[in-house]
Amino acid sequence: MIFDSIIFLFAFLPVLLIVYHTVPVQLKNGVLLLASLFFYAWGGLLYLCFMIVSIIFNYICGLWIAGKAKKRHTQRLRLFVCLVVNILMLGILKYGGLLLDSLYPAWNTAENAGFGMEWLAPVGITFYTFQMLSYIIDVYRGKVKVQKNPADLALYAALFVKLPAGPVVKYSAFVKQLHDRKGSWVKFGEGAMFFIRGLAKKVILADNLGRMFEEIMAEAGQMSVLGAWLGCGAFAFQVYFAFSGYSDMAVGLGWMFGFDLPKNFDYPYGAGSVVEFWRRWHISLGAWVEEYVYRLLGKGSVFSILFIWLLTGLWHGISWNYVIWGIYFGILTVIGMSFMRGSLAGIPGVLGRIFSMVLILTGWVFFLCPTPGEAFAYLRAMFGIEANGLIDHYGRYVLMTNLGLVIIVLLSLTPGAYRGLEKIFNRGGRSRALVNGIMYGMLFVLCAAYLVAGDHYPFLYLRF
Amino acid sequence: MGKRQRQKQKRPGERRKEDKKVKIYRRRAVAVVFAGVMGVLSLVDLIPGEKAFSQREDRELTLRPEISFKGILDGSVMRQYDVYRIDQFTGRSLLRLVKTGADLLAGKRKEGGVYKGKDDYLLEEIAAPDEEQLNQSIERIGEFSGRYEKIPVYLMLVPGAANVLDAKLPDFAVTEDQRQIFESIRQSLADSVRWVDVSSVLEKHMKEEIYYRTDRHWTSLGAYYAYQNLAEVMELDMEKAPELEPCAVTNSFNGMLSSASGYNTGYAEPIFIYTPKGKDAEPKLVAEYVEEGEKTATLYDRSKLIGKDEYKVFLGGDHGMVDIRTTADTTDRLLLVKDSYANCLIPFLTPFYREIIVVDPGYYEGDLDTIMEENKISSVLFLYGGNTFVQDSGLTRCLD
Structure with missing residues (x-):
């Protein structure tokens, strides 16, 4: 199931909220767990089975690693085995399809599609696997007590609120909230605000950017500079608003059930440098990588930075354009961090922001185009080489008929506009608070309108 | 304070x-x-x-x-x-x-392939030709015409509103160049068929109501102007044509472009038919819907005026084959191969032909050569809307 769907908003969520808030405290986690399993099973019963296997396996791993050992390095060995099996499971489920494709191309036909033969990686597999890894590594380190209650561990992995698109929550940060959280109308309201904002980002901004992107690409053969930038921007910002929208929805839903989840995005497009951009993007993943991978490889070394970036690129898909993407940002990060106090990393002010934006958007071209050849052709158009002029009719048409969208998108990229609105509403009294509430309500209805009547663009990060 | x-x-x-x-x-x-x-x-x-x-x-x-x-x-x-x-x-x-309202506020002027234009006009986008399909169609028509050298073959393509009324398109809108598409088709078939130019005729009358505002088709007035030009090219004997006057069969037509886009769903416009002045001038006819096995005495199906798609009042919509026999004083017989654009133009042709065999390749299962052999056809007319013609596959099937 996904958050931006009628079935979630107007069937699953209201029923769950009512049930959750009526049952006694001891049953609340059970309700959440069952609901989460149902939520996940909605994507396919088969995929739920994979996740349950992973949870059971890691539950046993936890007990095994924490158990008494005769020799000192036995525990390390146990950890190693558990890590390897987890990573293998992740690898097979994610990339098994590709392997099958190359060995038995005849299998992967339209007739066999939809049932594992056309291999769809289970939604959220990276997220729950990473979280399980966080658990067993923390148990090994002695940072947390082993979880003897399988239901609790299951809830950590499967909580529907953070399963589809994160945030990646470290076990140590989560475990206290399992049994020690309280709800309140204020928290619920806070959650509703986050949730509606996130929903609007996805359904109103991201999906319409997706439509705008398709419009531009319809004339991809003869793009002007304007057209190419509009297309690249539409793509990049679609990813941003979809991903950060999902993260906001996750945080919001968390609040509705009393959970305090970490923020995943901090206006990355307001960053002054490439390094800062990635620090503000998918923050929870960055924290996870820093805690569990960096330390292994040697923090801050050029090798570890490049290696991790290369892996990140490949994680999105095994093809050359992702490799180039990874290496591109790897190099920029190395340069950025070496010159931390120098000119390249932190060109001050607006100039720095614009320069970083250009660098980041250039990077996204390698996601936008499936092959490096097309990506470089696209880049040539963006920078005026072999382009159909600076501005062409079609580019102007797409811009003008999407003007409202473009303006709102640009305003939403940086915190300025939002903070301004917050100031206005924080000053007033009850009546302004009511107006604020009604505005959120109208936004919610507008989202429902786009959900019911608009084109739906499945969030591409769900595949990862 | x-x-x-x-x-x-x-x-x-x-x-x-x-x-x-x-x-x-x-x-x-x-x-x-x-x-x-x-x-x-x-x-x-x-x-x-x-x-x-x-x-x-x-x-x-x-x-x-x-x-x-x-x-x-x-x-x-x-x-x-x-x-x-x-x-x-x-x-x-x-x-x-x-949603449509919000989109309009944000500047969007196109939904479902339909432009929201000025003066309440909805305009269908001009389709880019399916090159392979189009070339096949052109080839087959050329071959067909070659097989029947003694029989004149005419081709009439109707431009879309987005082409003729391009001033009504929303600002900055860019469409395919239909004039160019038609020109290249005309040139490819210059030796085999007689081209009937509709575009310039319609352009002359573009300030009149020649296209529906909520539907992709031309109005009966637009069809009338085109028919006048067609009559010239086909050298029809205008003595046979009775004087006509318009009569509205409905005032609440809301067409397919509205449904497809969600724009102007409240707009109501009239559909006119042209009837001869004076009852006696009315040509008697029998229209046989061959595949359905039904016969009617009129080309207008008033039952279609209830409900949404009122344009179907002309000929009851599209059918594989309709065989129209009239009491016209002539032995001329016409084979009309068409799409829905022709439906409101056919009534103008009934005084000139003893029989009009109307074939819509979108629905017709047979082939045209059989019709040519079994009937004494004296002329053939291909009448299509531009968008359909450049993407249609039915025509090639029927001409195989």
């Missing part, structure tokens, strides 16, 4: 308390509104009643999916169920209006 001044005069501790109170109010307000909206919409959606077809949107709506074990395993049943709930959502039409 003003409220602001009063606020500034408070001590910082007090102000922080006030801020906290405001924070609480805001969140409580949003909580209540959110729960309220979600609750209301969820309850409203519980109201039973499924629709299989949406008149407003002119498409079939998804119905409850069948459950299969495999479908549950791989999630396909659930995906269909998601679409089902979206299609059957109570209040869907209202929400659709909200």
Whole structure:
């Protein structure tokens, strides 16, 4: 199931909220767990089975690693085995399809599609696997007590609120909230605000950017500079608003059930440098990588930075354009961090922001185009080489008929506009608070309108 | 003292308390509104009643999916169920209006392939030609014409409103160059068929109501002007044509472009038919719908005036083959190969032909050569709307 769907908003969520808030405290986690399993099973019963296997396996791993050992390095060995099996499971489920494709191309036909033969990686597999890894590594380190209650561990992995698109929550940060959280109308309201904002980002901004992107690409053969930038921007910002929208929805839903989840995005497009951009993007993943991978490889070394970036690129898909993407940002990060106090990393002010934006958007071209050849052709158009002029009719048409969208998108990229609105509403009294509430309500209805009547663009990060 | 001044005069501790109170109010307000909206919409959606077809949107709506074990395993049943709930959502039409309104505010002027133009005009986008298909069609027509050297073959392509009324397109809109497309078709078939130029005729009259505002077709007036030009090219004996006067068969036509896009769903326009002045001048005819096995004495199907697609009043819509026999004083017989654009032009041709065999390759299963052999056809006319012609595959099938 996904958050931006009628079935979630107007069937699953209201029923769950009512049930959750009526049952006694001891049953609340059970309700959440069952609901989460149902939520996940909605994507396919088969995929739920994979996740349950992973949870059971890691539950046993936890007990095994924490158990008494005769020799000192036995525990390390146990950890190693558990890590390897987890990573293998992740690898097979994610990339098994590709392997099958190359060995038995005849299998992967339209007739066999939809049932594992056309291999769809289970939604959220990276997220729950990473979280399980966080658990067993923390148990090994002695940072947390082993979880003897399988239901609790299951809830950590499967909580529907953070399963589809994160945030990646470290076990140590989560475990206290399992049994020690309280709800309140204020928290619920806070959650509703986050949730509606996130929903609007996805359904109103991201999906319409997706439509705008398709419009531009319809004339991809003869793009002007304007057209190419509009297309690249539409793509990049679609990813941003979809991903950060999902993260906001996750945080919001968390609040509705009393959970305090970490923020995943901090206006990355307001960053002054490439390094800062990635620090503000998918923050929870960055924290996870820093805690569990960096330390292994040697923090801050050029090798570890490049290696991790290369892996990140490949994680999105095994093809050359992702490799180039990874290496591109790897190099920029190395340069950025070496010159931390120098000119390249932190060109001050607006100039720095614009320069970083250009660098980041250039990077996204390698996601936008499936092959490096097309990506470089696209880049040539963006920078005026072999382009159909600076501005062409079609580019102007797409811009003008999407003007409202473009303006709102640009305003939403940086915190300025939002903070301004917050100031206005924080000053007033009850009546302004009511107006604020009604505005959120109208936004919610507008989202429902786009959900019911608009084109739906499945969030591409769900595949990862 | 003003409220602001009063606020500034408070001590910082007090102000922080006030801020906290405001924070609480805001969140409580949003909580209540959110729960309220979600609750209301969820309850409203519980109201039973499924629709299989949406008149407003002119498409079939998804119905409850069948459950299969495999479908549950791989999630396909659930995906269909998601679409089902979206299609059957109570209040869907209202929400659709909200979205269209929001889009218009944001500058969007095109939905579902339809432009929202000026003066309440909706204009269908000009289709880019399917090159392979188009070349095949052109080839076959050329060969067909070659097989019947003694019989004149005419080709008439009707430009879309977006081409002729391009001043009505929204600002900055860019469409395919249909004039160029037509020109290249004309040149390819210059030796085999006689081209009937409709574009320049329509352009001369573009300030008149020659296209419907909510439908892709031309009005009967537009068809009339084209017919006058056609009569010249085909050298029809205009003595035979009675004087005509327009008569509105409906004033509440809301066409297919409205349904497809959601724009101007409230706009009502008239459909005119041209009837001969004086009852006696009316040509008697029998129209036989060959595949359905029905016969009528008129080319107008008034039963289609109830409901959405009133353009179907002409000939009852599109059929594989309609065989029209008239009491016209002549032995000329016409084979008319067409799409829906021709339907409102056919009535103008009845005084000139003893028989008109109307074939729509979109529905016709047979082939045209058989018709040519079995009947004494004296002329052949291909009459298509531009968009259909450049993408149609039925024509090649019938000319095989």
